[in-house]
Amino acid sequence: MLYKIKITPESFSQIIKYVDYNGKEVGVYRTVSEVLTGTTNNQPIISSFNIPILLKQNYVDFGYYSEFDGAILQKETVLNFVFSAITEYEYLVLNTSNNLNNFTKDANYVIDWGDGTIENLTTNPIYHTYSTGGVEYYTIVITQTNNFGTNIIKKNVIAPFDTTKVSDNPNGTAEFIPSGGPWKGTPLSYDYIFSGDSGSLEDYVNTTPTQISGYTYSKIKDLASYGTDTYPVGKPIYIDNILLGQIDSMSTEYSAYTIQNISYVDYPNGLTIFNVETSGLTTSTTTLSGITKDEVLLKSVSSPQIFSNVFIERGKVSGYEKVLRLGEVKTIEDLENYGYGFFKLENK
């Protein structure tokens, strides 16, 4: 695009100067050159002139984003654990590593609770009580030693247990230290990709919860009890041992109740208003997973050709996988077990 702009006498208001003649103001034209270079009272007649322009951007998002199919998914099947708390200071760790794989079934597990306690992971789940007192941050580290090397996964916890601050990275950080080969003894991070993006999730968290409110249908009948007192005020209502909610107050003007942390108010005219607080996208509600961008058709990458009606996309090969010919995989169960989540089956 080429802008063509012509600067001529009509572009300048200062093209006319006014001089005094016997007390009368007389307008006299300047030339354009004089406007640009001349001075009045030792000041330039004009210092600049303005041209509005439009800048545009063409965006081409080549490639597409997909969940990385290599090490990140591999991590889930090789070594991982989840944690929770029994009491404020008593933690529970459940080893969720896949012990059926050839390379992990004979592995040894050691857990470092982060407070100086290191023990073999002989029971599953395993319990540990942190010292009571103030708020302390610990890093639980599970080390898995197998024939190929050492896997390490670390997750941060807080004591006393606080569900709102479980971890800034629920997936933890994972490392693999090979026991042989060119990378022997070198810690290789599984969390190498887009770690900056993961960390920036905090940016999206609304630290001051905001109110969400609106109209809905009455849900008070969900809290109805048997007997004469159908809606007892203040009595917790459980369904299958899970707290559903309670009636907060009843009057002739309104009925207020809470169901699963959402406040409702029923009015006699049939109007029901709900009210709930939200903090937006938070780390406690979001599971982070790395994504990678696959290049498409830019001189160097061509898309796979499909010759059958079943398309099998194979993940990245790792040293852990036992080698099977595809012909040895005869059932879907074989396929799932062999691929442990690597295969995506699509009807084409």
Add this chain to the structure above:
Amino acid sequence: MAIGVYGTVRPSDVSPEDVEIIMIYSPSRDQTETIVQKKLSATTLLKPYFDDVNTQELLGGLYNLTLPAAEFTSIGFYTLYLRPAQIRTKISDCGILSALPNVKGIVINLDEVPDDFRNKFEKAQELVGYRVEYLNNGQKVPNFFRIVTSSFFCEPIVTNETNTSQKTIRYRYVENNTNLVFLTLSPSNSPSNKTNAVPFIGQPGQSIIISNTYFNPTTLEVEIAEHDISTLAVGIFGNQTKSVEDGIYTIYDSENNIYKQYNLFEVRNQFNELLYEVREDRGSDIDISKNFDNIIE
């Protein structure tokens, strides 16, 4: 089959610091030898418009270009070339990630980056979408560029290769600020039909130009001229007076401002024969007693 239609052009909201303005002046269309080329400061000259209601919000796309009169002093043609700011630096190394050896990239040392642009490198992923162009012996390789697909701080890892005594440096990402940034580029993977054809992404020590892709380069031609249609109309249709006593001929615009003044006189020979009738531009020597109101009252 439905067709998803979408546009790929958007109003740019580029920051003026990411813009370079180059001015080229030529006094005429046929002038090729005395062309003046000069770089102007975009941060001073380019100002975005802000939304009138949401005053903190850029209007988007629309910018005001304030051209300093001191740089535009002559009649002629000024071409303004607005392009993405160029970051000139060097490739410190080309390497692979230790955790994923098939991920290739270039390593930039922050100490080699000009101060004005170092902040671009100091935040992860800030350079994604930037274009990398390469120089060979000071000449830019034409029609060749790569696009940055990720940028993270990194640190080298020295590893023993099996069966050799060689040391190979590979890189791994680190969270803490270092002076090294690992840029992955696209394309950098081999095509599946020729796996040994690795796309070129640069060489250690090679000079490169990194530039943003926040807006499309554009040019403006600013022509500065003495006359336009309105002044010509004044010359033809405006009020005119001729002072018989001193021969001053004056042309006025529609507001009776004095547009031009001329001296009218005759040239005669020694025999008093009329040779020429002359109209001579008085230039800036304006006799303001010939203002229109003074004459007709």
